[in-house]
Amino acid sequence: MMLVRRRFLHAVAAVLALPAAVRMAWAQAPQGTPKLTQILRADLQGQEQKVQETTVNILDLGPGIGAPWHMHPGAQELLYVMEGGVIVEIEGQGAKLVKSGDIALIPAEIPHLARNDSMSMPAKALVMHSRSDKDKPFVVPVKRSS
Numbered sequence: 001m002m003l004v005r006r007r008f009l010h011a012v013a014a015v016l017a018l019p020a021a022v023r024m025a026w027a028q029a030p031q032g033t034p035k036l037t038q039i040l041r042a043d044l045q046g047q048e049q050k051v052q053e054t055t056v057n058i059l060d061l062g063p064g065i066g067a068p069w070h071m072h073p074g075a076q077e078l079l080y081v082m083e084g085g086v087i088v089e090i091e092g093q094g095a096k097l098v099k100s101g102d103i104a105l106i107p108a109e110i111p112h113l114a115r116n117d118s119m120s121m122p123a124k125a126l127v128m129h130s131r132s133d134k135d136k137p138f139v140v141p142v143k144r145s146s
Contacts, residue, residue: 032062032065033065034059034060034061034062034065034066034067035059035060036057036058036059036060036127037057037058037060038055038056038057041053041054041055041056050132051130051131051132052131052132052133052134053130053131053134054128054129054130054131055128055129055131055138056126056127056128057126057127057128057129058124058125058126058127059079059114059124059125059126059127060122060123060124061084061086061114061115061116061122061123061124061125062116062122063116063118063119063120063121063122064116064117064118064119065115065116066087066113066114066115066116067113067114067115068113068141069111069112069113069141069142069143069144070111070112070113070139070140070141070142071108071109071110071111071112071139071140071142072106072108072109072129072131072138072139072140073108073109073133073136073137073140074108074109074131074132074133074136075108075129075130075131075132075138076105076106076107076108076129076130077105077106077108077112077127077128077129078103078104078105078106078127078128078129079098079103079104079106079114079125079126079127080102080103080125080126080127080128081098081099081100081101081102081103081123081124081125082100082124082125082126083100083122083123083124084100084116084118084121084122084123084124085097085098085099085100085116085117085118085121085123086098086104086114086115086116086123086125087114087115087116087117088104088106088112088113088114089112089113089114089115090104090106090107090110090111090112091110091111091112092110098125108132111142111144
């Protein structure tokens with residue numbers, strides 16, 4: 001298990017070590033919308049199919065921008081903030097500021113959101129999902145009463 005985790009972290013580090021190629025994929029998003037750039041999507045091996053797929057994405061949140069309430073059926077989410085700060089709100093846990101260098105774990109099937117409350121600084125995060133059933137929808141919007 002530790003060896004698999006170590007190999008995964010090495011793969012993520014290798015992806016992050018390619019800034020020129022990755023930066024080309026980071027074109028500016030339209031004003032007022034979050035931008036999610038997928039940098040990896042692969043089936044896992046040696047996991048007895050308990051996790052069918054892992055996705056790794058870059059989430060760019062401009063000042064004051066956020067993703068709406070949603071959940072990922074059968075998918076746990078890890079959100080690692082690379083730049084700025086991201087408010088992560090998980091149903092039943094409240095809101096938490098995740099600063100650059102920190103990580104948030106979001107359980108599968110739990111409604112949540114992520115937003116950048118700064119009005120002047122953008123935020124960037126590495127977002128990883130481990131899915132137990134890749135035939136289910138990747139993301140499902142969740143309506144919440146205000």
